[in-house]
Amino acid sequence: MAQATPTLGRKSSAPWDRLRPVKQDPLESMGFVSKGDNRLLDPKTQESFYNKxxxxxxxxxxxxxxxLDSAFASLSLEEACSSTTAPVRNQAIRVTDLPPVRAPSPHQHDFPVHVYGQASGGPSASPSAELSTILLALRKLREGLLASSASAQNPVFSQRVHVFNIRAAILALHPEGYHPSLLHLLTTLHTAEHPLPxxxxxxxxxxxxxxxxxRQNDLTSAYALRYKCQVRVGFKSRVVDxxxxxxxxxxxxxFWRVRHKVDGYVRAILHWHLESQRTMALKAIGQAYYSCDVRWILQSATSGEMDWDELVRAEDVGWMRNGDRVMIRKPKAKTG
Structure with a gap:
């Protein structure tokens, strides 16, 4: 029996296809509503994107x-290095004693951690790049929520997103991420009909x-805000006071005693005062003493979070160290 003549056409192009589909980062593939990507106007898409x-x-x-402390601090340190060629004076925030990560609301189900391909922004990316991708995705989602707020049934989901965004951006030392979100949450989303817990x-x-x-160094407004919140909602906090x-x-x-007792979120906000705190303590010590114990100086200026060499580089300290003592200034010789 004669064999059938083989066909010349290929049944499948898969063996000949050299171009593999590009693995896109699911967070980066979503665009901004303001730039024409309307997918995040859909409530189901918003929920799915938030879960991711x-x-x-x-x-x-x-x-x-x-x-974890260096991972969260990497974004702010990278921005500082890119904006100036001067040495970075701000000490990296230490958040190794963070409270349990509060991602979704307690009444929400747990979200599985999906493992995705080694795309840009994936697990192989640097901590700063990964953190930047997460914060940018949250910004996209918040923009979509704001654009669709008129048709939303209630602001509860938007509240959850903003609370999560605020906590993440605070730990990343990213004011541009948490400050607008914080104001919107407290002035718009928190209402009598749908109050925050x-x-x-x-x-x-x-x-x-x-x-x-x-961070804003506006103590007058801070005290005014504390009083207003005390009158309106009965706000009281020994930590804040x-x-x-x-x-x-x-x-x-x-300051140092309270900073060691608070959780990682408050510690991150206090990071913005560390440089001023060091400078103030060193000026006070320099005006009051001729010489001091080096450990006491480090405890007063940094609460022991820096060693002597780090403090000298950060604050350009010119005092001479001799063992455990530091010569701050020499007494003037008596005349006559």
Whole structure:
């Protein structure tokens, strides 16, 4: 029996296809509503995109669990290095004692961590690049929520997104990410019909007051805000009172003591005062003493978070060290 003549055409082009499909990062593939990408106007897409962001954030925390402080500080340090060629004076925030990562609301189900390909922004990316991708994705989602707010049934989902965004951006030392979101949450999304849970409301007010006082260096507005919140919602916080008092009076003992007791989010906000705190303590010591114990200087200026060489480089200290003693200035010789 004669064999059939083989066909010349290929049944499948797969063996001959040299171009593999590009693995896109699911967070980067979504665009901004303001630039014409309307996918994030759909509530189901918003929920799905939020779940991906949360899973990615949890994966980031798990991947860098051994050195989470440096991972969160990497974004701010990279921005500082790119904006100036001068040495970076701000000390990296230490958040190794972070509270449990509060991603979704307690009443929400847990989101699985999806493992994706080694695309740009994937697990192989640097911590700063990954953190930047997460924060940018949150910005896209917040823009979509704002554009679709008129048709939204209630702001509860938007509240969850903003609370999560604020916490993540605070740890990343990214004011552009958390400050607008914080104002929108407290002035627009928190309403009498859909109020924030009491614990979250107090938490967000705390961040707003401390950010106003510490990062913005506006103590008058911070005290006014504290009084207004005390009258309107009964806000009270010993932590806020102690921090404000220590900043006003220059009491670095209280400042360091409180900073060691608070959680990672408040510690991150206090990061913006560390340089001023060091400078103030060193000026006071320089005016009051001729010589000091080096350990006491380090404890007063940095709460032991820097060694002597780090302090000298950060603050350009010109004092001479001799063993455990530091010569600050020599007494004037008596005349006559």
């Amino acid at each position: 962001i949360v899973a990615r954030y949890m994966q980031f925390c798990t991947q860098h669990a051994k050195d 009491r614990s979250e409301l107090i938490e967000m007010i705390t961040y707003q007051i401390l950010d106003t006082a510490i 102690s921090i404000l008092n220590s900043v006003v009076t220059g009491n670095w003992v209280t």
